[in-house]
Amino acid sequence: MNDWSLSETYHSTAGEVRWNRLGNGPEAVVLLHGTPFSSFVWRGVARSFAPHFSVYVWDMPGYGVSEKRAGQDVSLDAQGLVFTELLTHWGLTDPHVVAHDFGGAVALRASLLHGAPYRRLALVDPVALAPWGSPFFRLVGANTSVFEQLPPAMHAALVREYVRSASHPGLAPDVAEQLVAPWLGEVGQPAFYRQIAQADQRYTDELDARFGDLRPPTLVCWGAEDRWIPVERGHELVGRLPKAELTVIPGAGHLVQEDAPAELAATLFAFLKGLS
Numbered sequence: 441m442n443d444w445s446l447s448e449t450y451h452s453t454a455g456e457v458r459w460n461r462l463g464n465g466p467e468a469v470v471l472l473h474g475t476p477f478s479s480f481v482w483r484g485v486a487r488s489f490a491p492h493f494s495v496y497v498w499d500m501p502g503y504g505v506s507e508k509r510a511g512q513d514v515s516l517d518a519q520g521l522v523f524t525e526l527l528t529h530w531g532l533t534d535p536h537v538v539a540h541d542f543g544g545a546v547a548l549r550a551s552l553l554h555g556a557p558y559r560r561l562a563l564v565d566p567v568a569l570a571p572w573g574s575p576f577f578r579l580v581g582a583n584t585s586v587f588e589q590l591p592p593a594m595h596a597a598l599v600r601e602y603v604r605s606a607s608h609p610g611l612a613p614d615v616a617e618q619l620v621a622p623w624l625g626e627v628g629q630p631a632f633y634r635q636i637a638q639a640d641q642r643y644t645d646e647l648d649a650r651f652g653d654l655r656p657p658t659l660v661c662w663g664a665e666d667r668w669i670p671v672e673r674g675h676e677l678v679g680r681l682p683k684a685e686l687t688v689i690p691g692a693g694h695l696v697q698e699d700a701p702a703e704l705a706a707t708l709f710a711f712l713k714g715l716s
Contacts, residue, residue, distance in 0.1 A: 444483050444618075446497065446505055452525055454518040455507035459498035459526070463490030467559070468532050469712065470496040472523070474541020474567065475635055476603065477695075478504025480618055481540065484701040485708065492709070496530060500546070504622050508631035516542070516643035520549030524556050533557060536712045540564040540697065541669075545644050552650040562659040562708050565666055565694050568677050570641050574668040576602055577636060584637040592629060599623050599632060608665035608693030615698060651680045658684040659711040663692030663699060 446458035460479075469489055471482040479486075479497040486495045499506040501522060502514030523546050527535070537558045539547035544566020550556040567573075573581065580587050590598065603619045604611055611619070623632040658681050662674035671688055678686045687707050692699035709715075 444480050446479065446499060450498075450526060450529055452501060452522045454513050454522050455501035455509065457498055457501055457507075457522065457526065458505045459496065462486050462495040462497070463493055465491070465493040467493050467712075468496060468530075468535040469493045470498075470527070470530075470532070470535050470537050472498075472537065472539035472543030472547055473500070473503070474539075474543045474565075475503070475639070476599070476623060476632060477541070477619060478622060480504065481695065481697045482538075485538070485697060485705045488705045489709065493536070493712075496526075496532075496535070498526065500543075502631055502635050508622075508627050508634075510630065512631075512634065513638070514631075514635045515638040515640060516545050516549060519546045520554060520643075523547070523550045524554040527556055534559045536560045536562075538562040538564065538708055538712075539566060541694070542567045542639075544568055545647070548647055548654070549643065551656075552647055552653060558656040560659070560712055560714075561654070561656045562661065562711055563677075564661045564696055564704070565663055565669055565674075566660070566677070567669070568644055568647070569673055569680075570645060572641065572644065572669065573639065574605070576605070577639070577668075580633070580636050581639055584633050588630065588633045592624070595629050595632075596620070596624055606668060606694040608663065608667075608691060608699050611695070611698055652682055654681055654683070656683070657711075659708070660684055660686045661696060661704065661707060662686065662688050663694055663696045664688050664690045665692060665699075666694045668694040
């Protein structure tokens with residue numbers, strides 16, 4: 441598990457971003473993670489795509505191995521701007537974009553508000569429609585100042601249970617620990633509550649009137665057993681987007697990448713290659 445690394449650095453307006461590219465195919469695919477995750481969740485898909493695409497993976501500011509600091513802006517607004525900056529930095533003018541959870545809102549904001557062009561867009565259990573966030577996420581968001589005071593051991597236990605709840609069949613212990621690790625310690629613990637405190641629904645509300653302007657063909661994938669954002673939200677989102685289709689993946693929870701990696705990779709590959 442520890443062979444997943446991001447060797448490149450970009451100094452964005454919201455802090456240092458760590459990223460990497462796998463493969464050297466003629467078409468580019470950019471993978472966006474959600475919260476409280478990192479590019480690590482895309483490792484299987486990224487490696488399976490690498491023989492066919494140039495695959496770009498990155499940890500958003502405030503997440504994974506990217507910079508975390510007090511006072512950092514890690515809001516959806518900031519992340520949408522950073523993603524737009526990165527596309528320019530990478531020289532990508534029409535990449536495929538695949539985005540999970542909070543990353544879905546980042547990709548939508550970059551396209552609809554900042555004009556980022558995509559060839560095709562795939563959204564996996566995205567944060568896009570209100571109300572969003574799991575019950576736990578909303579509880580912490582309403583009481584951040586209380587949760588910030590938890591002793592480190594209690595905080596670690598809480599984050600572990602939260603991350604595990606994103607999977608329907610359950611995460612392998614080493615995978616769970618890899619996902620939890622960025623949120624522990626003197627830097628990680630405050631960063632965990634910082635990103636929740638800045639999760640303002642107005643950043644998705646701003647998109648409501650613009651969904652009809654989305655130009656690329658869009659695939660929405662959803663885990664049938666998602667306990668964080670119910671699959672009904674996927675049906676609603678597809679009804680709001682002009683060129684969208686929905687694929688529901690049975691037996692998968694919110695972390696479809698971990699629960700059904702082969703099925704997700706095959707579904708995404710067929711869509712990006714125009715085979716479905």
